[in-house]
Amino acid sequence: SHYSLNINTFMKKFGFLLFAVLGLIACGDDNNDPTPEQHVTCSISAPAEGATVNIAEKMTIKGEATIDFGEISNVTLKVGGKAISEVTVVPFSYDYTFEANQAEGALKIELTVKGDQGTMATSEVNITLTKPEPTPEPGEGEMVDLRDNHVYKTVEIGEQTWMAENLAYLPKVNKPAAAATCEGEPLYFVYDYDGEDVNAAKNTEIYKTHGVLYNWYAAMNKENEEGKDADAVPSGVQGICPSGWHLPSKAEWKILENFVAEQLTPVEGDVWEDDFGDKHSDPNCKNVWSALAGLEGWSPSGNSDMNPDLANGPRNTYGLTIIPSGQCYHTGSFGWSESGVDLWTTDMQTQGAGNITFSNNSYGITYSKYGITPKRGFPIRCIKN
Secondary structure (H helix, E strand, O other): OHHHHHHHHHHHHHHHHHHHHHHHHHHHHHOOOOOOOOOEEEEEEEOOOOOEEEOOOOEEEEEEEEEOOOOEEEEEEEEOOEEOOOOOOOOEEEEEOOOOOOOOEEEEEEEEEEEOOOOEEEEEEEEEEEOOOOOOOOOOOEEEEOOOOEEEEEEEEOOEEEEOOOOOOOOOOOOOOHHHHOOOOOOEEOOOOOOOOHHHHHOOHHHHHHOOEEOHHHHHOOOOOOOOOOOOOOOOOOOOOOOOEEOOOHHHHHHHHHHHHHHOOOEEEEEEEOOOOOEEEEEEEOOHHHHHEOOOOOOOOOOOOOOHHHHHOOOOOOOOOEOOOOEEOOOOOEEOOOOEEEEEEEEEEOOEEEEEEEEOOOOOOEEOOOOEOOOOEEOOOOEEO
């Protein structure tokens, strides 16, 4: 009948609708993923793995962590197995002070972080602790640079006290190639060493004898330095020199030269022949170079015809011991001369930084007139305040 036909049609439609709904529910169950896994990472960025740390100094520990969702609920930093209660969040930078009875040797630093869903990450670095060398007691005619306990010979000349050796303080070491790209930053070189390991540079024989080659910015100990008064006495520039000492001005070198010249016996110099073959000379010259030059490292003079006393070589009369020590060229290579050595002064001139030259071709000190590029690496001598 018509009625039974409608019932059958309804049941068919209802059955199809029920099947569709159940299918949607089933599909919905298939897409109901479980809660995604939380991921957390952490790292210790300072000190570096394998670093050597001085027990007498504070150690800065830096740590950080990442989490993809949720929150970090717990942070634990341990030094030598002991938790540091002050560190509770990341990132952090914490200055750790060693206890008085801290032993030398290996030390582990551990960082653990936990997420709020129980996930965990750990990181560790292993370092070596060392105790500082005891400060040596300086003998007569010596001083100690407390920054590295380096002992220097000193000498009193007139009313001035000078280092009788080139400065050897080396806070870092640069490859010579760095000189070519320098734009005002301090750079430090050790002659013939092409690396960046301070300990390795200090273990070279050239370092032990000749110290460090500083570019002018390093000598002045200031980035983009613009120079000071060449006539200032004292110079007023500590520069890279140790406490109580300073980088000499040109005027302070002239005081030294004049004092020494006054003490010396006159010698013949400025020898020349006129057109008739007659010889002329100055009998009252003073061989300051010989009196201040160290006994080692100098080649025979190539100018003893004009200044005959140069043929007698260096005498080191006053113990200042100026010796050839090479340089680092601004082109990024080293160079050595056995006939001369340049040292930085505190002034900036029209074409570059001020310097002086000791040469076995001249009785006196030569003072730069125009300056030279401050990118070069020269040795320096410090004078006492």
